[in-house]
């Protein structure tokens with residue numbers, strides 16, 4: 001395949017290739033409705049989806065609706081979600097979220113991003129997860145994988161997740177955005193690692209402007225004389241220069257050059 005020119009053509013090619021590579025993608029957080037997904041996504045900060053899935057069955061059995069969670073005793077919630085880390089802040093967030101859903105949205109998790117981001121513990125990434133996965137609406141969550149891959153694929157030059165999202169929104173059709181994000185996340189976890197991307201095993205290598213540049217950069221660094229000298233200077237043991245013992249019959253040695 002000829003390397004596509006321009007970000008839009010590249011995004012189309014990436015999307016096609018990732019659909020072939022990961023035909024079925026789904027959110028790894030177990031949930032049955034928007035309330036459960038929103039709660040699980042808030043809990044997933046700084047921990048794994050597997051860990052969240054271990055605590056949410058007990059949490060949702062005890063608090064099956066926003067109204068139940070809104071009235072919860074924080075100590076009880078903390079006990080259930082403790083293993084996800086940051087459990088006091090997360091408890092405040094999910095109880096606050098449930099109270100806001102109850103008081104401002106009639107007990108139903110809203111679907112508009114501008115409403116979602118007003119809920120405690122809910123930023124654009126979490127809001128877009130809920131929109132795309134629970135409601136099937138356009139939403140492109142940008143996490144660390146999506147940001148990194150988008151920059152390597154030259155779909156954006158931005159570091160700020162909100163700006164990355166806006167750039168990608170201009171390249172990906174609305175109905176494809178949620179799955180595009182999930183596929184980039186999957187590819188980031190399996191192939192395009194943060195430190196050493198596996199370009200040789202990557203289905204995007206033929207369209208990726210960054211393909212194999214990491215290996216070249218590593219080799220260049222290794223043969224750079226500045227690096228070699230620096231290493232040698234640092235590691236070489238300091239040799240003492242000892243004047244040879246003068247034999248009585250030897251010609252006198254030249255004095256050591258004080259400048260050398």
Ligand code: SF4
Nearest residue numbers: 192197199202208211
């Ligand atoms: S070719 Fe390399 S840098 Fe580009 S997406 Fe694949 S693994 Fe990442």
